[in-house]
Amino acid sequence: MAGQDWLIDERGTCTAQTHLHPEPPPQPYRLYRFLTDVEDILVRVESDRQRLKLICPLVRTLIENSPWLAWSVSLPDPETGWSVSMLYDEPDFPLTVQMVAWAGGTVSPIHNHGTWGIVALLAGQEKNRFWRRSLTNPNHIEAAGDLTFFPGDLITFLPDAIHQVEALGDEPTISFNLYGETNYQQRFRFDPQQGTANLF
Template sequence: MDANRYSIPELVADVKRVCAQFDDEREIISKVRPLALRAAKSKDSWVEDRMYGANATQGFGVHLLHEEPDHSVAVLALAWLPNRGAPPHDHGTWAVVAGVQGPEKNEFFERVDDRSRTGHAELKKIGEKVCGEGDVVALPKGLIHSVWNESDSVSLSLHVYGKHVNHTGRSQFDLQKQTEMPFIVKVES
């Protein structure tokens, strides 16, 4: 076995150990960050051509690499079409994203409304970070971000979640209309 290679099954086993050992989300994220980065740097051990495929309507492709039967510890590869992305959204769980190939611009937001009106949401931009090969973005539960591939080619990133995002009741947000709605993505296996 090549000591420099780090497979998805190895990543999953390590993430499961971290989640069993720690309850604090910040501690989990701090331990998962280097694991996700190591897996991203070992892309030759798990990336397949099909993972660069993306749903044209969605603007990105979501490829399931691992999911526990109870939907915890989900690992996904996301391919972002050129000049496309995802609107502001939360995850309903913690997330660690490692850049594999190409840049992805993340913009971060906080809710500034009082949440008293169902379906209404006001967001304020609080920062941004471009995540490329060798970079990691850590997102605690509740943090809202958008993702955009500003390049002319498909970008790819590795996503590790505390729970599969289609099972968390997460939301997407429309900045102009100031609305909140459910966010479910199409996932390829």
């Protein structure tokens, strides 16, 4: 699946990244092999930026060789407008793997994740609005731009990146989401009108 790799940083800057093409897997590239390969990167590489660059080709290899991922997502909840299907979450292991579906028109709260993350868009269109903390008051945020992503795009986030997701169109937006170990004391929901940042 062709697409662009993007990096969102703590200043709300969205930068196109050099697209590293994945190597064809020598055998079926299963989820357990993917998790082991990602863990190996986390052990030997400390920089989140470098980790994301190295993990992106593994994500592409997995989604291009795992059609079952498309069947692993639940339809969006009619009340919330979204659903999360957990593929992997193990205590004391620094990775969470999810399939996420957003109903068209659904808009998320403005939030960060308190960890690095990769979102691989598999279906639909997703508009992301980016924000940055004010230099004078860290609870206040300022708009920093927006970009619409399409199937095949990989959106990578540094831990302090702040964004808001809007699913576009009539069909659900479906994504494969990979997150590192969340620091829940650093994960916030932001309200730009009130100038508040509350634990999410």
